[in-house]
Amino acid sequence: xxxxxxxxxxxxxxxxxxxxxxxxxxxxxxxxxxxxxxxxxxxxxxxxxxxxxxxxxxxxxxxxxxxxxxxxxxxxxxxxxxxxxxxxxxxxxxxxxxxxxxxxxxxxxxxxxxxxxxxxxxxxxxxxxxxxxxxxxxxxxx
Amino acid sequence: xxxxxxxxxxxxxxxxxxxxxxxxxxxxxxxxxxxxxxxxxxxxxxxxxxxxxxxxxxxxxxxxxxxxxxxxxxxxxxxxxxxxxxxxxxxxxxxxxxxxxxxxxxxxxxxxxxxxxxxxxxxxxxxxxxxxxxxxxxxxxx
Numbered sequence: 001x002x003x004x005x006x007x008x009x010x011x012x013x014x015x016x017x018x019x020x021x022x023x024x025x026x027x028x029x030x031x032x033x034x035x036x037x038x039x040x041x042x043x044x045x046x047x048x049x050x051x052x053x054x055x056x057x058x059x060x061x062x063x064x065x066x067x068x069x070x071x072x073x074x075x076x077x078x079x080x081x082x083x084x085x086x087x088x089x090x091x092x093x094x095x096x097x098x099x100x101x102x103x104x105x106x107x108x109x110x111x112x113x114x115x116x117x118x119x120x121x122x123x124x125x126x127x128x129x130x131x132x133x134x135x136x137x138x139x140x141x142x
Numbered sequence: 143x144x145x146x147x148x149x150x151x152x153x154x155x156x157x158x159x160x161x162x163x164x165x166x167x168x169x170x171x172x173x174x175x176x177x178x179x180x181x182x183x184x185x186x187x188x189x190x191x192x193x194x195x196x197x198x199x200x201x202x203x204x205x206x207x208x209x210x211x212x213x214x215x216x217x218x219x220x221x222x223x224x225x226x227x228x229x230x231x232x233x234x235x236x237x238x239x240x241x242x243x244x245x246x247x248x249x250x251x252x253x254x255x256x257x258x259x260x261x262x263x264x265x266x267x268x269x270x271x272x273x274x275x276x277x278x279x280x281x282x283x284x
Contacts, residue, residue: 018191019184019253024179028180035177038259040206042161063257064182066209081284083178111161113206115257117180121168 001099003082036120048103050103051130073101143241145224178262192245201238208254215243
């Protein structure tokens, strides 16, 4: 899948006394397909989780805590990577269609949290994994 | 609505190298109705957000960070409150049907985060608010 099919959408933070409210995903949002599952994934300081490719699942990725670099790759273009940095300072939702390799790295000194709201439930059989050195992205350069 | 109609469901934390994965809600989970919206609500240390009642919305409340006391109330039984403490140490999902008054309080020294996955989109017109002293719950006692 082409990397420009990944959609980035700025999300609202609403100031509320006692603690802010942060939007994530509405049924009426442009590009929303259907709900399958919501789950959280922590990523520890200095950690990298890479690579994974979903063959059926569309992801909606939101980072309410910390700062995470997401890297996307299409094997048709071996040297090309798309990078998006999400977190408290750039509070957005990434909608990622299936058939794109991706990895992510914590850029914060603390643990960061990704929420994924996907259109189908998790099943190992619809995803592929690859070792971090499978694709020539230079993770240390930031 | 009767307070025993609030459902509590233990959620899985899956150990993963680089950061754990935490379940939240699947389409196939018992009691799941439909997806309307997902959003986050921070609650600052020592803060209380109370009271609110949704007239149409069913809530799915999950606390991936911190420790929060939720208090539920049905005005048919003026002295009765149902209390559930959720957070990292008791990682559960609360499913709350409409027509129940609720409030919540941060019991952690740090900010805590609630995720709500609701069956309809947020609209102010379907909820009522009341001042904290409207119902005789003793928030300071814990």
